Amino acid sequence: MTSGGGAPNPVPAADAAELSVILPSFNEAENIPILIDLLKAALDGIAWEAIVVDDNSPDGTAEVARNIARIDPKVRVIRRIGRRGLSGACIEGMLASSAPYVAVMDADLQHDETMLPKMLAELKGGDTDLVVASRNVEGGTVGEGLSSIRAWGSNIANGLAQKLLNVTLKDPMSGFFMIRREKAEALAPKLSSQGFKILLDLVSSAGGALKIKELPFTFRERQHGESKLDTLVTFDYFGLLLAKYFGNVVSVRFLMFGLVGASGLFVHLAALRVFLLGGVEFNLAQTAASFVAMTTNFFLNNQLTYRDRRLRGLRALIGLFTFYAVCSVGVLANVGVANLIYADPAYWWFAGTAGAIMGAVWNYAASSALTWRKS
Template sequence: MQLSLVIPTYNECQNIPILIERIAKVLEGVEKEVIVVDDNSPDRTWEVARTLSARYPWLRVIRRMTDKGLSSAVLAGFEIAEGEILAVMDADLQHDEQALISFIREMESGADIVVGSRKVKGGGIVDWSPIRKFISGVATLLTKIALPQSVSDPMSGFFAVKKHVYVSNKNQINPRGFKILLEFLARAKHCKIEEVGYVFKGRVHGESKISSSVVFDLIIALYELSIGKVFPTQFIKYGIIGISGLFVATFVIYLCRMFTHLSEAYSIAISIEISILTNFFLNNFWTFRPKRLLGIWNILRGIITFHAICLGGALINQAIALKLLTFGVDVYIANAFGYFIAAIWNYIINVNITWKGRPEHG
């Protein structure tokens, strides 16, 4: 099979019949399959697409009941695709299906990745506000800075890759966010990339999926694909939680010294225990969210495991802080230094034991 075209959908019941008819005309004579991957749309887009498959035998429909997200939908389609060329386009009629012919032509000429671009010859944008153009421009600039290999329109959701490119890189692809093209640009090495100009049209039916979360996902994705290779996002999150735990521990020491007659050693010990508990719950909710522990028994088991692992860190914290106190170091500074050394130990062990391999809904 020459071409597998994946179309991720969510609430596109009005657009999908129009798009499939257009594709049938443009790709007539092309050995193809079109895979609609729908995230169980409330408007029953998947049902509309399935009725069309009786007329178009090359149309396949996947209705996803649990997984959500555009990028993961694209990868789900790629995984079952049989074509040598794997292409992606939106269902909102904003991408120009005529460009698919140029995609195929460029692939036949040796390209490994072909990107539909709004910013090269033949490309353009219809009915975009100045604000959206500005946001797109800034996003493009950030992408070009973050990625060593980029194109004129890295934010494009209209592109194609050779199947061998996908197979070689699929285990590294992060299926989060809207811009799956960024993953291929960042991870596919020594690939020939070509661009095809097309005019991005205005949406007729349905609502745009663009939101503030999309911008946030883009920033996170760019971080992970650049600096994140050295300092993983998970480590940064763990560090932020660690800092918050330091504030908690410091505040507890303050309360103990102001309102109790406990010694400095006991104050530090209590602060460590309370910060361990707050760190566990915050890390479970945020840092390790994809593997978070659910249910009272899993959480209790996690707390026990977390405590057991953090015991070594607590002893390190306590030993360093008390040793520094003997040199006349301020109790707050002594505790902070011990806390940070212990945090490194806690992260390395917890990431490999407490939250290792636990499914989000398991």
């Protein structure tokens, strides 16, 4: 409806959302209807909306959420095509909100939705900018939601964030928080759209400017679906830590590519040693080791560094050969430099390392532009 001047009539204040709950999702079709019902009960009396940001889930999560949205105006859906990653989904969801407060929580039912009114009250009742549901303050616990190994890894990750980035949060790895939208909007240009630790990114990017309150909560056990976290996320996390530690001088993607490349160096040296022990001539052994390392690097980068552009099926096979092609210049430099250095068999490791480093610089730029180019 518009006024006589053609401008849209303002929505009555009572109908405007005070709180937007951002729900990044991937393969959460079973959980979304349950979570929406839980939010209705927990947020009764509060003007709220849920923004489901789905990374084109093959299980039809977006369609399930859209069916709910057709009958419930409190639910909105953003379906992302060709983009992957929890952090990017959270950023898009927060920027799509016009509510003064935005909350981020997982769609897998592991976060306690009854915390939301308490978090909102903290933001509205004082000068707090960010409220974090913390497992590590007094009264909080991981409950049954994390295995002992994951809990141990989370504690190590927390410690690294606190020491390297001077983050004072007790639980910087939490994925459950609420923030004033204008604060999130101001920080958005500094945030990485890759990775899984959006809270750590927000806090470190703010440089101590956010007034933070942590509230205890218990991390619940997942009821449906499978966890999206895998061992490769460790690379992603270290990439974010390093990017923030060096003041965002280089991108998280480049640092993750470098971490994968570092792992490839060990693969390269191991393969080189095996070939040399097998009696293969050094030049041939160095070339073969280079292709072994390139193969492992391709699959690691495809799973992690370029997870938002991940190649599958035939495209992955074509991408592998493209990766070989664009890295061929690097291989030539690798073998050439290594051969110049390799004079004494006792220094095989130094020759191999020097050659591998020479090929690394070319690989990132070429593979970004050609192998995993944006479609």
